[in-house]
Amino acid sequence: MFKRLDSRADVLSEVLDAVQLGSVLSSRNELRAPWALHAGQTSHRAGFHVVVSGHCWARVDGSDTPVALGPGDIVLFPHGSGHTLGDTPETPAVEFESLLGGLAPGEAIEFPAGTDGETTVLLCGSYSFSAAGTNPLLRGLPSLVHLTGSQTRGTGLEAAIALLAAEAESRGSGTAMVVDRLVDLIFVYTLRTWLEAQRRSQSSSWFGALANPQVAPALRAIHDDPAHPWTVAMLATRAKLSRAVFARRFSEAVGEAPLSYVTRWRMTVAASLLEQGHRIAAVAPRVGYENEFAFAKAFKRIRNIAPGQLRAANRNTLPRQSG
Numbered sequence: 001m002f003k004r005l006d007s008r009a010d011v012l013s014e015v016l017d018a019v020q021l022g023s024v025l026s027s028r029n030e031l032r033a034p035w036a037l038h039a040g041q042t043s044h045r046a047g048f049h050v051v052v053s054g055h056c057w058a059r060v061d062g063s064d065t066p067v068a069l070g071p072g073d074i075v076l077f078p079h080g081s082g083h084t085l086g087d088t089p090e091t092p093a094v095e096f097e098s099l100l101g102g103l104a105p106g107e108a109i110e111f112p113a114g115t116d117g118e119t120t121v122l123l124c125g126s127y128s129f130s131a132a133g134t135n136p137l138l139r140g141l142p143s144l145v146h147l148t149g150s151q152t153r154g155t156g157l158e159a160a161i162a163l164l165a166a167e168a169e170s171r172g173s174g175t176a177m178v179v180d181r182l183v184d185l186i187f188v189y190t191l192r193t194w195l196e197a198q199r200r201s202q203s204s205s206w207f208g209a210l211a212n213p214q215v216a217p218a219l220r221a222i223h224d225d226p227a228h229p230w231t232v233a234m235l236a237t238r239a240k241l242s243r244a245v246f247a248r249r250f251s252e253a254v255g256e257a258p259l260s261y262v263t264r265w266r267m268t269v270a271a272s273l274l275e276q277g278h279r280i281a282a283v284a285p286r287v288g289y290e291n292e293f294a295f296a297k298a299f300k301r302i303r304n305i306a307p308g309q310l311r312a313a314n315r316n317t318l319p320r321q322s323g
Contacts, residue, residue, distance in 0.1 A: 012191070016191075027124050028169075029122045030119060032117055033088075033118050034117060036087065036094065037093055037095075042080035044080070047077045048190065050161050057088060066089040069146075072150075074186070125187075157186065157190060167179050212249075217240075226288060230259070232258050263302060267303055269287050276314075277311065
């Protein structure tokens, strides 16, 4: 049997692709209590922390509820929310950026020394997002995603974490590329593991909608062909529901009306293409618009920026595309 592994993408893969994930920073931190680090709010960036050994607490800025973390736990801040990690919730925090902001790749520094308290080892990483504003992936995630060691045990996420921990101690050839790929994998595996937990709990969210047998067929249809002139009736047919019942269940599961989702996803796809350097005239028909004017008007309304401005902002950083 021959089976291509680069097969037809699923909805989550397409949404991740549209995000244009890019690793920004990764580090291994060994800290002795008492210690605490604060990371400020960032735009278009997400961060994660893995507890390799020891224990600590995580808390999102503005929250009164810290989360206890133990060995094997991972915490992801998908919206770049400001947060604090520390040996206790009360330990005064040092700004993470002030310590690592000017650190060169491969360079190491000593953290402010604690006492003879417990040592905690963390693997940390952050990601940049390109088309973040309207991506359903980010809109469907909470400010803090926490997975325990028991939830990751025996999964691809546990394997990726183990490989990253090993590479963090290695100076072998290709380490930089391996670390970057593993950091990306950890993001995907974290979302996949969390998604499975959402499915089991039957939580109402965009992720839950992917597994909803009455909503998922419509989502797949939209993502398979965003340029199609979709109507609620057409999507209801895919879901094998009446128009009214489908519209209600889609809105309950996804968080917005079917055609609003269609438009928002089209603009996410369009933003990704524009940021890659594709011409506006070529992007418009690929997301269902017959002329540039109608596309530009819709894009500006959803994204709060003209398509030409977005394309121009990326002109000097990405190779130009002809189509």
